[in-house]
Amino acid sequence: MDRTRLLFVLFGGLSELCCHVSANRGGSPSFSDEIPFKINWPGDEFTLPTSGALYKDDDFVIMTTTEKEKYKCLLPSLSNGDDDDVKEYAGPTPGDLLDPLFKQSSCSYRIESYWTYEVCHGKHVRQYHEEKETGQQIKLQEYVLGSMTKKTESSTTSGTETAEKVEETKPKSEPEKEEAFSSTHKPLVVGGQTHITVGTTHISRLTDEQLIKEFLSGSYCLHGGVGWWKYEFCYGKHVHQYHEDKEQGKNMVVVGSWNTEEHLEWAQKNVARSYQLKNDGVQKVKLVSHFYGHGDVCDMTGKPRQVIVKLKCKESASPHAVTVYMLEPQTCQYVLGVESPVICQILDTADEKGLLSVSS
Template sequence: KPQNSSVLTTLFEEEKDYKGPTPGELLEPLFKQSSCSYRIESYWTYEVCHGKHIRQYHEEKETGQKINIQEYYLGNMMIKNPLSEPEGQMTPYYPVEMGNGTPCSLRQNLPRSSTVMYICHPEAKHEILSVAEVTTCEYEVVILTPLLCNHPKYRFRASPVNDIFCQSLPGSPLKPHNLEQLEKQQEMMKMPFRRVKEEEMHSTKEEKFSSIHKPVAVGSHQLLTVGTTHISKLTDDQLIKEFLSGSYCFHGGVGWWKYEFCYGKYVHQYHEDKESGKTSVVVGTWSKEEHIEWSRKNAARTYYLREDGTQTVRMVSHFYGNGDVCDLTDKPRQVTVKLKCKESDSPHAVTIYMLEPHSCQYILGVESPVICKILDTADEYGLLSVPS
């Protein structure tokens, strides 16, 4: 029986036997709470408040702190349940129709409308993957969410691939020598490695590494490969120390401006151009004393309640002041940095976004797996340290 057929049969049987919540019920927590997702592009910012509205807007600040907002609602309220079930799609989605948006002058003032397509992604935080205008004043918005992943019909479906089994002739090696050499070279090139003393190989520290990380001898040196999906404790500790010392900085942002955040040092906003070079703005610099003073009037730590009744730190907020002087306010720029955990297999995955609720007063959102391991070390001022 072909493997493709058996895989599809298994998927079909799993879907047929599923008796759990419907996709609408799985997404209900997102619709019930006041939850919004944002996507910042070079000109437009998109705001999806799930089940409520989709807004496209651009803010321009004039002298005297007057803010002009250009905005369009691409859809309001859910007008109906999904039009169709995802049949045979490699990436199945749950569509939600939203209508009654801002009238469209190009279509005889018919209201704008959108289809919000929710797609399963286990590591997502309900972020907006894309916004597209498929026809005039009709939009498709793709949202990645982990909530749908509990439903078998909406999980990722990898294209079935038939395995090819090779057998060596009698007296031949299990694998051709050239193939073994090539595989070793490829493995060494794609995986970062750490030099380890020979005596450490047999110490208790070896238990800290996953069993898939075997020491490999290269010449006279002992190397230890560390896969990107199973980061060793030693690598974690080193990354955390470098982050907390400010030597490992986060970079991110979409559109014209990019952002650089170095913990305990500064937040920079910059743009690089081949012709004019790099334009950089200091958004805020770190002062422990100023932050502690700020934290006495603001929440430096926020918590969420676990099912067992215990509290754990959900986010810490840090104040960075004394940035470059703002033309609109004649005062130094300042930013509140909100540090949150981002679950990911890669320790270098980072999400950074910036909001400007008031002229030259910013909020920088930073989410990274590095932060996950140190949130619970936050003291009363929200200051982080290396976990013991």
């Protein structure tokens, strides 16, 4: 009888402790099946070890019930080893990890509401803000936050710390220039934030014949844009303009869609293929233009949007760099430029209408 009464008192005290249930004097505590708990009674002769590998004397918590009953709860150790031991690191150095970025000469961008932060790996860090003025002039306000010299790069590659040369410039305005951004293949997500990689980006596999076929078939799309609007170009399919918002999702505008007959009709009245005469007298295709129509209806003009996609051969020290830019010379009439040395390899396949062919 005494053992049963002791068991009931102990069970009631633990229930109040675990479930935060107060017992009214003269009544019983209220229980609810909605509160998940489980108590395993090991028996009245069960004792816990006060020392050893599993429990330590200093790892305990004193618990007190509403009846002022105190319990000493021992906390088990999760591991037997010493976690504070410093293990010798034999992996790659910071310079080794950053070396591919230095070789690619790529830049990463963090876009804020006003400032855009540019990190060109191995070169510089700057913040800038661009505003378009009348006549398509771009007013540029920028600050160079830091730059890396050859000495700094060499020291970083060897894995030693060195002080970087910090430069600061005054805000300045630049004349009209072409707004150019490189293609973005995959957004980088770090810490829940999306970082867009633009600038001069190497595409190491773009020279591969199979990937060129994927681009011309429309299965390999190019992404670009800095600021509110981004855009997607899938060759022979469409040009989309979009903005992604965490709360409202993706807002997309169809700038233009491909239709072969409409392009052929456009090519009869416009130049679809331009040539350049080399120093050796050889005539090479320099630029190919394609018409994409039937975009979403523009609110300002009441007409569907349309875009001229210009594929241009551009010589560069980076043989696999791709530059993408979008202009709007007239309301809801766009020009999408794609420039790369890689395009030089396929422009010569263009016919008089500017249509490209893929070798089988």
